[in-house]
Amino acid sequence: MPLKERISHIDEVRSWQGSIRLEGVYTAGVAGERWLRGLQEGRIYGTRCPRCRYTYVPARLFCERCFGHLDEATWVEVGPQGTLTSWTRVHVALDGQRLSPPRCIGLVRLDGADALLVHDLLEDGTPLRVGLRVEAVFRPPAERVGSIRDLAYFRPVP
């Protein structure tokens, strides 16, 4: 049993530090590709399952509720305005360091959608509350690359 054989002097403890390098590409897929191209054009799309009457954002090729295929005809444009469902200020960075100022993140139900989209939320002094009307703000067209970050943030509707 190691109970009796534990290392009791800290200077005897040896460890080896290593890191794992993992590189890959992540294929957005048929629906993901088209959805991200939509963001690049400043538009937010969803796919609406006609059976479940549920609109997915980002658009998906399949409905998780009825397992149906969501084809061309199911694509709809949603937003750019929506309603704040929840929000938080994150005070810690990915490396564990304190984040100052904190980063404000919103959970938004875009008009016409059932799904909730997560993104940065601009704090412009408007008191944040669940139910607040917000709108999507895109990066300038020249800066867009077909990424979730083409959507810069949500901000309270003035």
Add this chain to the structure above:
Amino acid sequence: MRRLNTEVAIVGAGWSGFRSISPDLSFREMMFEAATKAYTDAGIDPRRDLDGLVTAEEDFHEGIAISDEYVPDQMGAVLRSVHTIAGDGLQALAAGVMQIAAGAARIVAVESHSKASNVLNLDQITALAMDPVFQRPLEVHPVFIAGLELRRYLEVTRTPIEHVARVVVKNRRNALRNPRAAFPADLSLEDVLDSEPLAEPLTRAMAAAPADGCVVFVLARGDVARTLTDRPVWIRGLGWATDSYTLENRDWEGARYLRQAAERAYRQAGIRSPRRAFDLVEVDDTFAYKELQHLEALGLCRPGEAGWWTAEGATEVGGELPVNPSGGCLGEGHLLDASGLARLLEAVLQLREEAGPRQVPNARTALVASWRGLPTTTGAVAVLSREP
């Protein structure tokens, strides 16, 4: 799922830790220590009696690719059937039970461990579990999910944040009477509410800190169990479920994954009124609000009731239904993939009346519920009893 075809009991339990750091032991030695205790407790010789081993672990937590290959030696399971679950330890328990119920084994060991102190960038590893196309590019610490969910929970259930803080005070105080607990403390509500914000309204004290430890159980088929011990703990029901993994389409309010898992486990165990069915509950409290949300999902109280119930002291040891007498993840420390087995360990000790100063008097049935942690939507439930 109906009633299990075969009776299965827990006949041995062992553990190593739990501690905030463990530089004196490798993860293999922690497993060896916990396994030795569990086999001694069960009165078996693994090289003679063990048919199989089920472990729960995650390569990224181990820092080793295909890390499931690294488990048999220190468990006495070389050249036995070895099965690793990427999930919470309670899902490994389920796999072990199924092997016995299927007739594939008589005696099975179930193991999970955490060497969280060896992981230098745990937050970043959790962030790697986010969707690589739609969320990872945002580069936000995944605790934002807990912040959003907590606010949603407070909003929908009208629960005051003080009731969430009360969970932390209760669980870390319970941990004062638990020698396994890594983080016992006597805190005030203000200590919890005023600790530094992580993801508002979640504070640092409302989040369980990771700890190192290992938990091992020995499972046996009913007839074998009766020959091994006179205090078997019977597994009466099991369920597990995963909600939509997307942040967009998951349930943000009621921990649907656990409600579903509980319904299955209750059906198997023949439980119709869960509120009156258990003498104690060990439930995931990775974030303090999760204990409240999970109690409601388990059907132990109505949505929005858990906070008030907690504030009234109903979930204290000595209350109407003790919840997390061990101290939970908040008090014991979060054992990563082993956190469900840590909850199970306390339930088993309680049902064997071996819980010392935190013993719930005359505990005959217990409910255990786990969550796989951020950013997952997976939960598992086990119903345990002193009677088969």
